Amino acid sequence: MIDVRGERRIDRPVEEVFEFMADLDKLPLWLAGCRKAWSPDGNGRSVGARIIHEDEFMGRTFEAKFDVIEWEDDKRAVFEAVSGPFRGTSEENFEADGDATIVEIRVHGEPAGFLKAVGFMAKRQAQAQLDRSLDNLKLVLEG
Amino acid sequence: MTRPITHSLVKALKRVHGFDRLDGQDLLCIVGASVNLKWPAGSHVFTKGSPGEALYVVLSGEVRIYDEVDDREVEIARTGPGEYFGEMSLIEDTTHTKNVQATEDSELLVITKEEFREILESNSDLAKHVRETFDARRADAESKYQTEAASQS
Numbered sequence: 001m002i003d004v005r006g007e008r009r010i011d012r013p014v015e016e017v018f019e020f021m022a023d024l025d026k027l028p029l030w031l032a033g034c035r036k037a038w039s040p041d042g043n044g045r046s047v048g049a050r051i052i053h054e055d056e057f058m059g060r061t062f063e064a065k066f067d068v069i070e071w072e073d074d075k076r077a078v079f080e081a082v083s084g085p086f087r088g089t090s091e092e093n094f095e096a097d098g099d100a101t102i103v104e105i106r107v108h109g110e111p112a113g114f115l116k117a118v119g120f121m122a123k124r125q126a127q128a129q130l131d132r133s134l135d136n137l138k139l140v141l142e143g
Numbered sequence: 144m145t146r147p148i149t150h151s152l153v154k155a156l157k158r159v160h161g162f163d164r165l166d167g168q169d170l171l172c173i174v175g176a177s178v179n180l181k182w183p184a185g186s187h188v189f190t191k192g193s194p195g196e197a198l199y200v201v202l203s204g205e206v207r208i209y210d211e212v213d214d215r216e217v218e219i220a221r222t223g224p225g226e227y228f229g230e231m232s233l234i235e236d237t238t239h240t241k242n243v244q245a246t247e248d249s250e251l252l253v254i255t256k257e258e259f260r261e262i263l264e265s266n267s268d269l270a271k272h273v274r275e276t277f278d279a280r281r282a283d284a285e286s287k288y289q290t291e292a293a294s295q296s
Binding site (some may be wrong): 057058060114115117118119120 | 176177178179180181182194197198224250255
């Protein structure tokens with residue numbers, strides 16, 4: 001079972017943070033392990049849209065597919081992983097804090113594929129990857 | 144006639160001390176039940192106190208095995224291609240007693256505890272080799288701790 005969460009206060013307005021994280025072209029700039037992301041359904045910013053990542057995890061490259069299952073501009077987005085080495089959901093929550101933003105990410109689910117065989121490592125690695133992503137986000141947005 | 148197995152990971156395992164005693168089919172089973180993953184230089188494979196869950200075979204790169212005694216690091220060993228580590232906690236069924244960190248980008252074959260135990264049960268030669276390696280490493284670690292203690296006194 002993978003159940004990890006992290007949050008950061010980012011010194012940028014919530015609209016700017018949400019827009020940056022929703023931009024699939026910018027995903028590789030902050031999401032650890034993501035090499036490329038695109039949507040066959042336009043910009044991927046609505047419930048039902050599919051988002052595809054080309055990801056790298058501990059030397060393994062793979063394609064992972066996600067469906068958008070919740071979307072509320074500047075507040076919340078939830079993605080369900082439907083293929084790749086993880087099955088479950090990834091939630092992103094946004095809260096304005098004055099002129100800054102509190103970003104929270106939660107990842108909940110089960111390892112699959114090659115990760116299933118080494119499931120004992122999955123939680124630790126998922127937390128490390130989440131922390132790295134949030135650190136990247138803060139660094140890129142705050143400059 | 145049996146065709147030789149040319150899988151690159153089988154060939155790599157064949158070069159590992161102890162595993163060279165297994166036949167190609169056994170090695171292929173191990174490869175099928177294990178996962179090869181990469182650790183960047185500086186990252187930890189596991190830390191002291193974490194559960195012993197797997198045996199790690201170094202396919203490329205290098206790791207260092209170290210402990211912390213009175214806030215000082217004691218390096219026990221460096222392990223490179225053709226060697227394995229992680230067997231101590233599996234044999235004694237304990238948590239890890241050392242830290243292991245990649246000193247360069249390293250690719251490791253991760254054999255889970257359950258798979259490792261099955262392999263040992265069906266391969267007495269390998270079980271003997273692993274036990275001997277375990278005893279030698281424990282003696283070596285004791286020697287390093289004594290040297291460290293002597294240098295502090």
